Amino acid sequence: MPKNNSIHKIAVIGSGPIIIGQAAEFDYAGSQACISLREEGYEVILINSNPSTIMTDDEIADKVYLEPLTLDSVSKILAKEQPDALLPTLGGQTGLNLAVELNDAGVLDKYHIELLGTGLKTIEQAEDRQQFKQLMQDINQPVPASLTVHNLDDALNFAKKIGYPVIVRPAYTLGGTGGGIALNQDELVKIGTRGLSMSPVTECLIEKSIAGFKEIEFEVMRDANGDKISVCCMENFDPVGIHTGDSIVVAPSQSLNDHQFQQLRYASLSIVEALKIKGGCNVQLAQDPNSDQYYIIEVNPRVSRSSALASKATGYPIAKIAAKIAVGLDLNEITNPVTQTTYAAFEPALDYVVAKIPRFPFDKFTGADRQLGTQMKATGEVMGIGLTIEEALLKAVASLEIEPQIETSLLPLTKQTDEELSFALTHPTDQRLFEIFSALDRYWSVKKIADLTKITPIFLHKLAHIWQLKNSLGGQLTSSLLADAKQYGFSNAMIAAASGKSELQIEELIVQSNIAPVYKMVDTCAGEFASATPYFYSSFFPGENESKPLGKSIIVLGSGPIRIGQGVEFDYTTVHCVQAIQQAGYHAIIVNNNPETVSTDFSISDKLYFEPLTTESVMNIVNLEQPLGVIVQFGGQTAINLTASLVQHGVKILGTSLAGIDQTEDRHQFEELLIGQHIAQPKGATTMNLEEAAAIAPHIGYPVMVRPSFVLGGRAMAVVHNEDELANYVDKAMKAAPHQPILIDHYVAGIECEADILSDGHDVFIPGIMEHLEGSGIHSGDSIAMYPSQRLTDQQKQAIESIAIKIGKQVHCVGMMNIQFIVADQVYVIEVNPRASRTVPFMSKITGQHLAKIATSLIMGNSLADLGLEAGCAKEPAHVSIKAPVFSFTKNYLAWTALYLLK
Amino acid sequence: MKKYLTLEDGTIFSGTAFGATQITAAGEIVFNTGMTGYQEAITDPSYTNQLLTFTYPLIGTYGIVKDQNQSGSSTCQAVLVRHLETEVDNANLTLNEWLKQQYVPGMCDLDTRALTKHIRKHGTLKAILSNQPVDHDEFLHMYGVLGNSISKQPTLQHESYQVDDAEFHVVVIDYGIKQAIIEELMNVGCSVTVVPYTTNFKDIEVLNPDGILLSNGPDDPNVYVDTLPLIQELEQSYPIAGICLGHQLLALANGAKTYQLPFGHRGLNHPVKLLNTNQTIMTSQNHGFAVDPDSLTDTDLVVTAVEGNDQTIEGLALQQLPAISVQFHPEANPGPLDATNFFHEFKELMHKEVKVHA
Secondary structure (H helix, E strand, O other): OOOOOOOOEEEEEOOOOOEOOEOOHHHHHHHHHHHHHHHOOOEEEEEOOOOOOOOOOOOOOOEEEOOOOOHHHHHHHHHHHOOOEEEOOOOHHHHHHHHHHHHHOOHHHHOOOEEOOOOHHHHHHHHOHHHHHHHHHHOOOOOOOEEEEOOHHHHHHHHHHHOOOEEEEEOOOHHHOOOEEEOOHHHHHHHHHHHHHHOOOOOEEEEEOOOOOEEEEEEEEEOOOOOEEEEEEEEEEEEOOOOHHHOOEEEOOOOOOHHHHHHHHHHHHHHHHHHOOOEEEEEEEEEOOOOOOEEEEEEEOOOOHHHHHHHHHHOOOHHHHHHHHHOOOOOOOOEOOOOOOOEOOOOOEOOOEEEEEEEOOOOOOOOOOOEOOOOOOOOEEEEEEEOOHHHHHHHHHHHOOOOHHHHHHOOOOOOOOHHHHHHHHHOOEOOHHHHHHHHHHOOOOHHHHHHHHOOOHHHHHHHHHHHHHHHHOOOOOOHHHHHHHHHOOOOHHHHHHHHOOOHHHHHHHHHHOOOOOEEEEOOOEOOOOOOOOOEEEEEOOOOOOOOOOOOOEEEEEOOOOOEOOEOOHHHHHHHHHHHHHHHOOOEEEEEEOOOOOOOOOOOOOOEEEEOOOOHHHHHHHHHHHOOOEEEOOOOHHHHHOOHHHHHHOOOOEEOOOHHHHHHHHOHHHHHHHHHHOOOEOOOEEEEOOHHHHHHHHHHHOOOEEEEEOOOHHHOOOEEEOOHHHHHHHHHHHHHHOOOOOEEEEEOOOOEEEEEEEEEEOOOEEEOOEEEEEEEOOOOHHHOOEEEOOOOOOHHHHHHHHHHHHHHHHHOOOEEEEEEEEEEOOOEEEEEEEOOOOOOHHHHHHHHOOOHHHHHHHHHOOOOOOOOOOOOEEOOOOOOOEEEOOOOOHHHHOOOOOHHHHOO | OEEEEEEOOOOEEEEEEEEOOOOOEEEEEEEEOOOOOHHHHHOOHHHOOEEEEEOOOEEOOOOEOOOOOOOOOOOOOEEEOOEEOOOOOOOOEOHHHHHHHOOOEEEEOOOHHHHHHHHHHHOOEEEEEEOOOOOHHHHHHHHHHHHHHHOOOOOOOOEEEOOOOOOEEEEEEEOOOOHHHHHHHHHOOEEEEEEEOOOOHHHHHOOOOOEEEEOOOOOOHHHHHHHHHHHHHHHHHOOEEEEOHHHHHHHHHOOOOEEEEEEEEEEEEEEEEEOOOOEEEEEEEEEEEEEOHHHHOOOOEEEEEEEOOOOOEEEEEEOOOOEEEEOOEOOOOOOOOOOOHHHHHHHHHHHHHHHHHO
């Protein structure tokens, strides 16, 4: 069908703040959808409360409402805008729920707003457990025995009838919040009570557990004409029982033969047909490892985290196509954006393997319950692409940015006894992969590990192969052994850890042995059609290099997985940096490994390298592309942390120099900088143990603020008032992170504020000073920020401005930086981040200035004057804007609440 | 042990030998883009005398599964894969062991994507897989010699398959049939008798068929020109269905022409638009030739389906007679099950015919 010409103006609902289970992937999907609709000539009205996204950029939609996603607020916007249609299926569960509310409240009828995409009846049929079960029975698709209950007694009776274990699935909650597996009656009492209370309709599904089956997902699409395709089949490394968001996932499926694969594909397509889906849909299935029996687990009638992963894994832009289907176009009318010569009605063929590994927040939330189950706990994810499972998996490990020792040794930090390890393998945590390696290290057989973990042996064989290679690296490092290790994805750091040599030595050996990667293209069609997708991954498997250097290029480093302290804001700044580079007439190349984000959409940059953000992989790309330089200041701490070693490797860093970065990052240099400029800083010191801490603290003066030095985002910091509290804190911190220094600073009670500064290396421009509502001691990322500030005097503001200018000039800032202050008896500086900060999207949106783009222009050699900016602090607007953090606490059952308790 | 793939244009790819390592292979080099179904492809007689490359890098993951073979043996000349998987889950035979038993040589550890792109650019090429690279000057001579000595033919069946309460009896003319076609016919309630394509009309007539199915098979359809009179005779008497080569032969028998595609369609993701319903389905395909649309003008043939990517003909029907054919593989195995309706359509034709004659 041709596109719907009866509508002109479409409202799109975004997914709101980033929370566990609903993260950056919705920024990616939403941005794609808006762009896709505008391509078709529609006027797009976007409603989303999250300022930190690309989606809420003024360039994405015709009009952006940064307003709350509530019935009241959205109703008002709809009344004002009177759109012809509403598209709710691209804003995650939030968007869907809101559409249901708007419909129930009669708002859609009142303003004659047509709902686009998958209809509400479908959404209800897919989400309501009972209706869904009925539908599956109607179309002869098998589902595990289950019963919908509204009270605990019914749950217990049913479980008694079908036998334990049972799965508790609360209705209408996101990412399975409140659910779990109950092995016995006691557990069901606990989980059932929680589930019922968390479901907005006090409803849970009690279901026969099929834990231990293979978990398979299909990302499928259907159009109004009834044409259906399967974009991607993904196989979970972990069996049913662990939320797919918390499981390692590979694509395409690995252990299914064609018969099983086609059976599941057919089931998935039958379901979307029965549901009359118009757009994208995720179908989760369980395959019995010992027979051809399968069950349908659930269906998500919208784009999701899995669809973002499938898009990146295949190159097929699901959200973009889903938006076109929503306005009436059929798959066989939509051009395939990859080949440009064929249509969207086809199924991608992969000639590589991808592995996704979830990124968990337990490094920050050390006291939280780490056990994995049906409720998602990961905050983000990374993806590795390779020619073997081993290569894809190890590249993903290298992208995780967890404790380096784990990443390189592939073993857990703490040594477990055999009993503990057995227990861990049957009670999986975020450490699962490394615990399996630990079992292999003890020569446990694949069979034994398979029995304990229920993981499909093919994956365990791959891990065993990795372990065998790792062991052989402990002997003579021959060229052929090195080549083998590189081909199967070992990073130089991993080889160094396995062989006891330094990374530098390995690097030299690799060069001597003439081992270098080639880059292969992701083209959706396994080379069958000529494509020019600028989307590449590396492999050390010898062969043709398909990536030709662009010339006149600049490499932008992304920020890796979403984690506490480093969220979607850094993807926003990365994308803006790329756009500014392109506007200046240069080629922009992105290196990143996060499949959820806008920056890893291959249409954003001139070239995307989907690679780990390590010195090794960046250098391989630099050596090939010979760029004019590398920009590190928009990729969060991830990119900044690579600066020193890139410079050592001879890379030209564009923007603030390494020396300038060091001046702000190195504690001693930073102190010198402030002293030299007569800028006040709370007194502080570093310590390794309690005795020292106890001796230093009175000298610094109680109350003191204490925090582990390595922690990004400043989680786990606390204010303590006396030696007892100090001892308590140090004890916990040492347990959480042994052998890590602890920072102790005098706690200055006052107003905390921060400013981003932009500089061309000579003059400094300050877009505005933000004031934090909470007092000092609360991490800036966790506090509410206001602009303009409400409590600062003009004099205080001037003092802040003058300090900011001094620091900017002193470190020769080129591009942008972020400075944090406490205003008390005088203005103290507590921290300088030599990079774009999480406030950049917020400030950009409220000041109407694209700060990251301006910063990029400065990096490219423009002066503030060239850009029409006056040095000094910008004039404050009359209206007040507020940014509030959103916490995922209901999910993580945090133990570290010291932050609040000790205040 | 090293292995070399020499192409007629002089390009050489090297890799590691597996399967029947001592055997030399020669034939057309083709690629298949399926991510599952290597076993079904390797045993598909349509690949007879071709060197089969898989674009998916990990082949052999689930070994050789019982009852999935599409014919009694593997008649392709060789199997080329990026990475051979040797650890298999259950107690299945590995691909390596099985190919050894089948006397089929293999090569792994080569850049199959580079090879695929080469074929895409230069078209299907003659190739020799050997333990030594072949000198360019020697190539054609050696290819000719090998062609005579190692060329294979699919074993044609002469078998009957009964189902309980069969509604129809279908005689399948075998050019190198995939077992799944027989199974699909049985699934829709047909008893099946398979006869070699060299069988004459009388011998088919005595089998008393309700319908005739022309099977898939290897090679250029024009080499089967001797079989066209049989088809012309059969279509006057029985409803006919053709699959793949059978589709091309039906077209030739009715005055159309075929031509060679640049590099063929071999994979499980080929979109086909069915013109009667305007639906697009995903199909399994394996063919190097296609029916020329310009040659249909003066024939009784009409196009019923086209490929979504290159608009080549995927389905035909006769207007005056009950005959339908598809270029793709509705029987799947390997591949999507989207097209199994073809067998119901064939049954419909047989139903109508019964009514006409009743």
